[in-house]
Structures are given as structure tokens and as C-alpha cells.
Amino acid sequence: MSAQEHDYQVRSRVERYSGPLFTLVTDEVTMPGGGTAARDYIRHTGAVGVVALDDAGRVVLLRQYRHPLGRRIWELPAGLTDVHGEGLAEAAARELAEETDLTAGRLDVLVDLHTSPGCSTELVRIFLARELGEVPAAERHDRHGEEADLTVHRTDLDEAVAMVLSGEITNALCVAGLLAAARVRDAGWKGLRSADAPVSSATTP
Structure with a gap:
């Protein structure tokens, strides 16, 4: 200091x-x-988010109702880190499976994000998921609450970035994840951290 x-x-x-x-x-x-x-x-408690990219360069987006806003918005697969003993990468894989019925053969860290540092300690780690596969039908998560109503879409990553810049996508995790994914893609996937990379002391409250 x-x-x-x-x-x-x-x-x-x-x-x-x-x-x-x-x-x-x-x-x-x-x-x-x-x-x-x-x-x-x-x-x-903190959370994780996932930018899931398929082999065609499309990103998996969710359309989900958020009651504080009173409407549906575009989001990434994401959720709380509220399972005792579960690592961040494990939480990301779980949320991806529960919300999109997808698995990832490869996970990397895209970005760590303080969503609202003026009023919250929330820290979100956003992962890049690739080599996507399908969760077997018999093993798929039974969604409840707002999740029962969400819809899953695949959109070209550049089109999703355009949705950010036009104001159509406003969710903080989604904005940060999409822009970071486009940047590392354009850089030949350089700068990614391994899925088990420690959270920097500079980001923890």
C-alpha cells in the first residue's frame, strides 16, 4: 500500500x-x-457462468424470466456456487448440464467478474466451454421455477456480440462473457486460463 x-x-x-x-x-x-x-x-455466495461454443462457432444463450426486471432477458448458462465442496469448474459443468442438457469436453477460464462492486461482494467466474455433447435423456435435470420456462438458443458469436452492442443483451455476465470469448477467439484462443486456475487475491473480497 x-x-x-x-x-x-x-x-x-x-x-x-x-x-x-x-x-x-x-x-x-x-x-x-x-x-x-x-x-x-x-x-x-458467488456464481459461475458459461460461454458454450459449438463447432460451428455458435454460442448457447438462454432466454429466461427475471422477476426484478419483470421480463425475459438473454443470459448465459449460470448459477450459484452454493454446493458444499464443489469446485468452480464443477459448478460450471453442472449448471451447463442442468440448464442446457449439454456437456463440455473442454473448459477454460475466460474472465473473473465483480458484478456490482459498489454494493455487493459477488464474484462470478465465467468459463469457455467447447467440445459440446448431449446429456443422455434419462440423466437430464428436471427444471423448476423460472428454469422450467427458459428456452435455449444457439447464435453465431459475432451476432451475439452485435446484440450486446445494440443493447439487446444487458445481463452483466453475458456481456462480459461474450466480449471476452470474441476477443480470445480473434487472438487464436490465447490468454485463456486453465479450468482449475486459482482465483486471484486481487479479486477476492
Whole structure:
């Protein structure tokens, strides 16, 4: 830490709400120049997302209802890292299978993403999945809730990027994953990290 950087110390913490997905807390934090300020934020369990590319260069997108927005939006296969003892790559493979009935012969790390660092600790690791296969019909996941209504689409990656730039795709995971996938594809798949790459200390809260 440089001489000019302030050490933000937590003087007190109050839990406002605790649920299965996240906890809402208020911290009293020391501020530069003296004094403290209250900061509300969400401690989130974290998640994974998957950019699944088939041999024709098409990306697998979901159309899913999101109640806070009151409408269906375009998304990547994604989900919470809420299974005890499950690694990030395992979680990504599970979500891909549950939401799209697909398997991946190869997984690489595309990007790590803080979705909203001003109010949440949520960290999402987005994987690139290739060498896609089908989950056997007898082993497919029985979807519930909003997932029972989602639809699965395959779209050319460049067309999906155009949907990002036109504002049609707004989901943060989807935007970041599609742009990263297009970049590494154009670079000859250079810059990818292995599926078991550790999460950098710079990204963990």
C-alpha cells in the first residue's frame, strides 16, 4: 500500500438480513481525513457462468424470466456456487448440464467478474466451454421455477456480440462473457486460463 492510500478499517458491523443466497450488512468504515461512514452492501455466495461454443462457432444463450426486471432477458448458462465442496469448474459443468442438457469436453477460464462492486461482494467466474455433447435423456435435470420456462438458443458469436452492442443483451455476465470469448477467439484462443486456475487475491473480497 502506498503512503497516500487510506486503510479503510471496519469499526462495527450489523447484519440487516440473512438468507440462503446473500446477507445484507452495514459496516461503519473509517474515511480519509477522519471520521467514519456507514456502508450497506450484500455479501454474496458467488456464481459461475458459461460461454458454450459449438463447432460451428455458435454460442448457447438462454432466454429466461427475471422477476426484478419483470421480463425475459438473454443470459448465459449460470448459477450459484452454493454446493458444499464443489469446485468452480464443477459448478460450471453442472449448471451447463442442468440448464442446457449439454456437456463440455473442454473448459477454460475466460474472465473473473465483480458484478456490482459498489454494493455487493459477488464474484462470478465465467468459463469457455467447447467440445459440446448431449446429456443422455434419462440423466437430464428436471427444471423448476423460472428454469422450467427458459428456452435455449444457439447464435453465431459475432451476432451475439452485435446484440450486446445494440443493447439487446444487458445481463452483466453475458456481456462480459461474450466480449471476452470474441476477443480470445480473434487472438487464436490465447490468454485463456486453465479450468482449475486459482482465483486471484486481487479479486477476492
